[in-house]
Amino acid sequence: MIRHLPALLFMIPFSVAVSLPLVGVRHRQWCHPLALGAVAAMSLVAGLNLGAVLTYGASRYAFGGWAAPIGIEWLNDELAAIIVLTLSLLTLTSLVFAGGTAPRTLGGRVVPFYTLILLQSSALAGVVFAADLFNVFVFLEVAALAGYALVGVSGGRALVSAFRYLILGSLGASLYLLGIGYLYAATGTLSMADLGGRVPELLTSPAIVGGLTFIFLGLAIKMAIMPMHGWLPDAYTYAPDAVSPFLAASVTKVAMIVWVRIMFWVIGPNASIEHIPVVTFLDELGAITAVAGALLALTQREIKRMFAYGGISHMGLVLMAVSLGNPTALAGGVFYLINDAVMQAALFFLAGAAIHQSGVRTLDELGEFRGPAWLTGALILVAMSMVGIPPTGGFFGKWNIILGAIEAGNYFAVGAVILSTLLTLGYFIRLFERLFTAQPETAPSHVTPPSLRISVAGVSAAIILLGVLSDPIVRVLLELALPDGM
Amino acid sequence: MLELVGAWLLRPNVVAFVILFLSGFYIMVTHHNLIKKVIGLYILQTSVIFFLVAVSAKTGATVPILLPGANPVDVALYANPLPHVLTLTAIVVQVATLGVSLALAAAIYRQYGSLDEDEVGKRLE
Numbered sequence: 364m365i366r367h368l369p370a371l372l373f374m375i376p377f378s379v380a381v382s383l384p385l386v387g388v389r390h391r392q393w394c395h396p397l398a399l400g401a402v403a404a405m406s407l408v409a410g411l412n413l414g415a416v417l418t419y420g421a422s423r424y425a426f427g428g429w430a431a432p433i434g435i436e437w438l439n440d441e442l443a444a445i446i447v448l449t450l451s452l453l454t455l456t457s458l459v460f461a462g463g464t465a466p467r468t469l470g471g472r473v474v475p476f477y478t479l480i481l482l483q484s485s486a487l488a489g490v491v492f493a494a495d496l497f498n499v500f501v502f503l504e505v506a507a508l509a510g511y512a513l514v515g516v517s518g519g520r521a522l523v524s525a526f527r528y529l530i531l532g533s534l535g536a537s538l539y540l541l542g543i544g545y546l547y548a549a550t551g552t553l554s555m556a557d558l559g560g561r562v563p564e565l566l567t568s569p570a571i572v573g574g575l576t577f578i579f580l581g582l583a584i585k586m587a588i589m590p591m592h593g594w595l596p597d598a599y600t601y602a603p604d605a606v607s608p609f610l611a612a613s614v615t616k617v618a619m620i621v622w623v624r625i626m627f628w629v630i631g632p633n634a635s636i637e638h639i640p641v642v643t644f645l646d647e648l649g650a651i652t653a654v655a656g657a658l659l660a661l662t663q664r665e666i667k668r669m670f671a672y673g674g675i676s677h678m679g680l681v682l683m684a685v686s687l688g689n690p691t692a693l694a695g696g697v698f699y700l701i702n703d704a705v706m707q708a709a710l711f712f713l714a715g716a717a718i719h720q721s722g723v724r725t726l727d728e729l730g731e732f733r734g735p736a737w738l739t740g741a742l743i744l745v746a747m748s749m750v751g752i753p754p755t756g757g758f759f760g761k762w763n764i765i766l767g768a769i770e771a772g773n774y775f776a777v778g779a780v781i782l783s784t785l786l787t788l789g790y791f792i793r794l795f796e797r798l799f800t801a802q803p804e805t806a807p808s809h810v811t812p813p814s815l816r817i818s819v820a821g822v823s824a825a826i827i828l829l830g831v832l833s834d835p836i837v838r839v840l841l842e843l844a845l846p847d848g849m
Numbered sequence: 850m851l852e853l854v855g856a857w858l859l860r861p862n863v864v865a866f867v868i869l870f871l872s873g874f875y876i877m878v879t880h881h882n883l884i885k886k887v888i889g890l891y892i893l894q895t896s897v898i899f900f901l902v903a904v905s906a907k908t909g910a911t912v913p914i915l916l917p918g919a920n921p922v923d924v925a926l927y928a929n930p931l932p933h934v935l936t937l938t939a940i941v942v943q944v945a946t947l948g949v950s951l952a953l954a955a956a957i958y959r960q961y962g963s964l965d966e967d968e969v970g971k972r973l974e
Contacts, residue, residue: 523973530950544897
């Protein structure tokens with residue numbers, strides 16, 4: 364039974380996703396509890412899976428009993444188990460949040476919304492587990508197609524953003540597929556384990572370097588690294604409020620995990636840094652994204668757009684950290700990625716709650732907003748984590764990244780972390796300035812549904828827990844979740 | 850220079866792939882009509898699939914089915930099925946993408962009464 368946990372993690376949300384449209388034809392009100400139940404079961408299985416991996420060690424799951432390289436294989440190691448647990452818990456809170464806002468924001472498209480969100484969470488679990496580059500491509504595309512449809516699910520202005528997202532996302536997928544073709548032509552295999560044995564010897568071959576470049580370009584579009592970030596702010600700003608938190612917490616993060624896998628499991632930790640011309644400047648690219656993303660967030664007027672740019676800036680920090688190439692920075696980067704997923708979900712919950720409460724979308728409208736105390740309190744907590752103030756998880760992530768940067772002797776990276784932190788502080792000060800000098804004229808027009816409070820309380824607790832438990836989590840990442848030879 | 854051209858002419862498949870890829874990309878970037886963008890994307894994706902087929906082509910090989918009396922160890926006789934299976938899957942993904950993109954374009958047309966990016970942008974304001 365324990366052996367089959369990874370397959371269950373995919374099958375539970377997937378089977379409910381394909382049966383929801385049938386149920387939804389007659390019993391619309393069942394969609395929410397069914398989806399919630401499926402993701403709750405998925406979170407439970409993900410927790411069991413993490414326990415099993417920590418107890419019995421990493422394992423490989425061969426589909427249909429055909430071992431790699433003939434069959435399709437999933438790698439169920441500590442990194443994958445931790446990321447899938449994070450994703451499924453965040454999906455669960457997003458669904459709780461959606462229960463309160465979906466009826467109003469989705470304009471009656473409740474059945475497609477729940478179907479797509481389950482489809483996407485099953486595909487994301489597949490991306491994280493897959494140990495085969497082509498399998499990753501297929502799951503990335505299933506997740507991306509569900510994502511395009513989710514952005515446009517309620518129609519209106521979001522349709523245009525969804526179309527733009529689709530064009531750029533598919534371009535990224537094509538580049539990734541082209542890169543796979545290059546690697547396959549040069550090595551004759553697609554399994555990450557096999558490639559890990561063959562690629563390091565061939566690093567001087569132009570086919571390998573070209574293939575890795577295309578793969579990085581394709582994934583960079585999905586990660587929204589700076590010159591390729593054009594789709595993200597629009598998509599997250601105009602997506603329905605029930606959709607943005609889930610998308611912000613998952614899509615870019617999973618693409619980053621794929622890149623971490625390729626960089627450290629395929630290219631190899633020691634070869635990565637010195638030999639490949641593309642990889643040598645990734646830390647600079649990440650640093651530029653971190654600073655420029657925060658700078659752009661500072662200039663935004665719309666709250667959701669500001670948070671979207673904040674997310675881009677944090678992905679830049681993670682890319683920079685994993686490119687530094689030492690264990691401390693890698694563990695710090697992955698830990699920061701988990702924190703960033705939680706913080707992004709929290710920020711978009713709060714933005715969605717503010718819109719639900721009083722229709723506040725921009726900083727100027729915030730001047731007339733009288734938020735309930737729990738909302739302001741949660742915002743302060745998330746802001747502390749985004750900036751990196753000690754009791755929260757964000758601080759320990761940044762701390763490990765800085766330690767890793769010093770270990771690598773890369774003071775440019777240290778500067779980028781500090782500069783992006785100051786700019787993050789800047790845009791939160793702008794937000795709080797409006798919030799605290801608010802002259803409320805009208806009372807909140809809607810009573811807050813309890814589901815909004817529950818989801819906000821959930822992510823706030825997660826931010827504190829990540830801070831308190833940062834030491835054991837980073838230790839697990841450092842000791843168990845690193846590739847061999849690091 | 851001449852050597853480079855000669856090397857290209859020896860690989861007509863790769864030249865065709867590059868031309869298809871770049872023309873798809875050009876159409877996708879320069880046209881303002883949403884359907885034309887989708888067509889450009891489709892050409893680009895097809896070019897990648899063409900590349901996958903082209904690099905895995907093998908002259909004189911047959912389908913990888915073990916015929917009675919054939920020597921199963923003789924790899925030169927058989928085509929590798931893996932790239933072709935990958936190609937099929939990639940085509941399925943491409944068709945699904947095309948479906949979603951056309952559905953989005955149709956929804957945009959219904960909402961804003963135009964397929965032109967600039968026109969839709971004006972009506973968004």
